[in-house]
Structure formats: C-alpha cells, structure tokens
Amino acid sequence: MSAPTVPVRGPLDRPAGEPAAPPKVRGRILPPPVTGPEVVLIGAVIVLWAILYFTTPAFLDPGSLRALLVATAPVALMGVGMTIIIISGGIDVSVGGAVMVCSAITAKVMVNSGISLPLAILVAVAVGAVLGFVNGLLIAYGRVHAIIITFGTANLFQWLGLQVFGSSTINHIPTTLAVFGRGPAGRVFGIPYAFLVTVVVVAAFAWWYLRYTAGGRHFYAIGGNPSAARLAGVRVQRRVLMAYVITGVLVGLGSCFVIAQGTATLDQSVGSGQELGVIAAVVIGGTSIMGGRGSVLGTVLGALLVQTVSSGVTQLGWSSDLSNLFVGVFIIVAVGADLLRQRTRRTV
Numbered sequence: 383m384s385a386p387t388v389p390v391r392g393p394l395d396r397p398a399g400e401p402a403a404p405p406k407v408r409g410r411i412l413p414p415p416v417t418g419p420e421v422v423l424i425g426a427v428i429v430l431w432a433i434l435y436f437t438t439p440a441f442l443d444p445g446s447l448r449a450l451l452v453a454t455a456p457v458a459l460m461g462v463g464m465t466i467i468i469i470s471g472g473i474d475v476s477v478g479g480a481v482m483v484c485s486a487i488t489a490k491v492m493v494n495s496g497i498s499l500p501l502a503i504l505v506a507v508a509v510g511a512v513l514g515f516v517n518g519l520l521i522a523y524g525r526v527h528a529i530i531i532t533f534g535t536a537n538l539f540q541w542l543g544l545q546v547f548g549s550s551t552i553n554h555i556p557t558t559l560a561v562f563g564r565g566p567a568g569r570v571f572g573i574p575y576a577f578l579v580t581v582v583v584v585a586a587f588a589w590w591y592l593r594y595t596a597g598g599r600h601f602y603a604i605g606g607n608p609s610a611a612r613l614a615g616v617r618v619q620r621r622v623l624m625a626y627v628i629t630g631v632l633v634g635l636g637s638c639f640v641i642a643q644g645t646a647t648l649d650q651s652v653g654s655g656q657e658l659g660v661i662a663a664v665v666i667g668g669t670s671i672m673g674g675r676g677s678v679l680g681t682v683l684g685a686l687l688v689q690t691v692s693s694g695v696t697q698l699g700w701s702s703d704l705s706n707l708f709v710g711v712f713i714i715v716a717v718g719a720d721l722l723r724q725r726t727r728r729t730v
Contacts, residue, residue, distance in 0.1 A: 416679065419668035419719070423683040427690060434694045441697055448574055450686075450693050452564050452643060455576035456636040458685035460656070461663040462580075462588045463514075463629030465681045468664055469592070470625050471605040471673030472521060472528035477633055477660050479539030480513045481653030484637035486546040489555050489648045502558050507634040513539060514630015518623035536657070544650060552648040555641065562642035576639045581682060584632065589678045601625065605673025662709050663688050666716045672724070687712065 434441040460477055467474050488506040491497060497505070513535075520531045560567045562576040569575060592598035600621050603611040612618050640652060667684030669676025688709055695705040 417668070417677065420677065420680050420683060423667065423680060423687060427683065427687055430687070430690055430694065434690070434697070438694075438697045441694065444572060446693070446697070448569060448572065449564055450689055451577040452562075452568070452574045452639075453693070454685050454689040455562075455574065455580045456639040456643075457656075457659050457663050457689065458682045459580045459584055459632050459639065460629070460636045460660045461667070461681040461685050462585055462678055463625075463632040464660050464664045465667070465669050465676050465678055466588070466592070466601055466625045467528075467629055468669050468671060469605045469673060469676045470601040470622060471608065472622065472625065473661070473671075474517060474532045474626065474629055475529060475657050475661075476513075476517060476532040476536035476539055477629075477657035478653040478655060479536045479543065480510060480630065480633045481637050481640060481656050482543035482650075483513060483539050483546065484509045484634045485641055485648060485652045486543050486552065488637060489552045489641055490546060492556050492558050493552060493554055496556060497558070499558050499561065503635065503638055506638050507631050510630040510632070510634025510637065511627055512630070514627045514633070515623070517630070518626030521626065522619040522622040543653070547650050551650070553646065555646045555648060557646075559638050559642040562639045564643065568642065576642070579635075584635075585678050585682050592678065597621075602674055605670075605675070607674075659685075659688060662713055666709075666712045668716065668720070670720050670724070671717060672720075 431442070440446055460481075464474060464477070484506045487509050488502055491505050492502055517528075517532055517535055520526060520535075521528050524531070557567075562568055562574075562579075564574070570578070592601065600611065600616045603614065603616055604618050604621055608618050637653075641648065644652075663685035664676070664681050665671055665684070666687060667677070667680030667682070669680060691708045691712075692702075692705045695702060695708070
C-alpha cells in the first residue's frame with residue numbers, strides 16, 4: 383500500500399485570508415564604522431603621545447596640544463578632498479601651488495579692501511574652486527593621467543602665485559582670519575575652531591556622504607573599475623570633475639587656516655611642500671593609492687599622526703630631517719600593508 387501523496391503548497395496556494403509573507407530586503411553590506419587600519423592608527427597615536435609625554439612632558443600641555451590641532455587642521459581638511467580623489471583613482475600634486483595662489487589672493491584682498499571674515503572665506507573658496515575645476519576639466523575630459531596634469535598645473539599655479547606676490551612679501555595682513563588661528567579668539571572650550579570645522583563639519587559630512595549615499599559610493603566604483611562603473615550608469619567624467627572641485631574648495635578653506643597660523647606677513651614659501659604632507663596623511667590613513675578603497679576618518683588620523691611626529695621631533699630638539707624620515711617609513715609601511723591586503727584578497 384503506497385503512502386498518501388501530500389500536496390506541495392506553492393507561493394500562490396495559501397488559504398484565503400492568510401497574509402502574504404513580507405519580501406526579504408537585501409541590505410547593502412557596509413564596512414564597519416571604524417576599520418582595522420583605523421584602530422591601528424588610533425593605537426599608534428596613543429602610543430606616540432605616551433612616549434612623547436614621558437620624554438617631554440610639555441608635549442601634552444594645553445598650549446602645545448592646541449598648536450598641534452591647529453597645525454593638523456589644514457592638512458586634514460585638504461586631505462579629505464585628496465581622499466575622494468585617490469579613492470576615485472586619481473591624485474593631485476598641485477595642492478601646494480593652489481594653496482599659494484589662494485593664500486596670496488585672499489591676503490592681498492584683505493590688505494587692500496579690508497573685507498569681513500565671510501567674504502575672505504568666500505574669496506579663498508572661490509579661487510580654490512576655480513583651480514580645482516581647471517584640474518578636473520583637464521583630467522576628466524582631456525583623458526590625461528592625473529599626475530601629468532596636476533604636475534603641470536602645480537608649476538602653473540606656482541607661477542601665478544609669484545605674480546600675485548610680485549617681488550615682495552604681503553605685509554600688514556589684518557586679523558580677519560584670527561578665528562582660525564592659535565590665539566584666544568581661535569578656540570572654544572580650549573579646542574581650536576579650525577580643528578572643529580575640519581572634524582565636526584567637513585570630515586563628518588564627507589564620511590557620511592561617502593558611506594551612505596549613492597553618489598559617494600560612485601567614487602569607490604570609479605576607483606575600483608571605471609569601465610564597469612560607466613557600464614553601470616555612473617557618470618564617470620562628471621564625478622571625477624566633482625572630486626577635483628571639492629578638493630579645490632577645501633584647499634581654499636585650508637588656505638584661510640594657513641594664513642591664520644602665521645603672522646601679519648605672508649611670503650612666497652607659503653604652500654611649499656603642502657601636497658606631500660596631505661598625500662602622506664591620506665596614504666598613512668589607509669586609503670589605497672590604487673583607488674577604490676579609503677576613508678575620511680583614516681585621513682584625519684593620518685594627518686594627526688604626521689603632525690604629532692613633526693611636533694615631537696621639534697620639541698625633542700632633533701633635526702627636522704628626522705621628521706621626513708619617520709613619515710617616509712610610515713608611508714612605506716602603509717603602502718606595503720595595502721599591497722599585502724590586496725594580494726590576500728586575490729588569493730582567497
């Protein structure tokens with residue numbers, strides 16, 4: 383005697399009145415808010431601060447810490463833009479020249495016209511946006527590698543900055559931007575405004591945008607595989623142009639921080655080598671130089687680590703060349719770790 387056949391119920395064979403099962407929604411898989419490399423950076427900063435505290439107790443004095451945060455702010459701020467560029471597979475070595483142009487024009491306008499703080503920021507940001515637009519337009523639509531274009535514009539921007547300076551320094555700069563400086567007007571509850579603007583406003587928004595919006599994820603897609611991103615409907619050229627304009631805007635704002643750090647005089651050395659510190663902060667922060675991976679939090683931590691090394695070397699009375707040596711070692715270790723992670727992913 384054969385066993386009775388049990389009818390199999392399909393998705394449409396449900397009793398009348400029985401509610402349909404809710405559809406399963408597949409969520410996007412995101413990396414954790416704080417990744418492993420960022421935890422390592424946090425640990426490295428804590429260890430370095432502890433070492434410096436025991437070797438030179440003045441390092442953790444409120445005044446020294448404020449100076450450290452003020453020095454970190456422009457590097458981290460411009461590093462946010464550089465992070466977006468490198469994530470999307472590009473690079474910008476013209477940052478130093480752009481800082482020179484933005485700083486010189488803004489300082490000249492403040493001296494000649496005595497403009498207010500909002501207008502000074504607007505001038506710097508507008509000049510930076512134009513410079514970033516030039517870079518982005520040539521790279522995105524000229525289809526020339528970013529390092530070639532930005533190496534050329536670096537020299538062009540430096541020449542332009544020298545024309546603004548003329549044959550002399552810019553003197554008698556008013557204290558319009560003192561709110562971003564080291565003095566009492568430049569801090570709230572002991573924390574410099576420049577650092578607060580960088581971390582609380584710019585970096586936090588960029589972190590959210592890159593992590594939770596489709597537009598932000600497009601930069602990762604472009605850096606990972608621009609052809610695949612284009613086939614998926616991403617407007618690659620427009621996004622690349624946007625990355626350089628954003629960086630130009632942040633360079634303009636960062637130049638306000640640079641002016642505020644100095645005295646009433648600005649000379650032709652402003653911005654010199656700035657691109658190296660910014661790129662170092664981004665790479666040490668864990669952003670892959672090959673594109674497609676990186677984070678704003680890592681860049682802020684990388685900038686803090688770079689400035690901590692520079693400040694520590696100065697306070698210990700060592701030669702400033704050692705600061706470049708240590709930062710170079712950090713870069714090599716960061717790039718080596720990135721290449722090792724990529725090789726591990728390919729073999730898994």
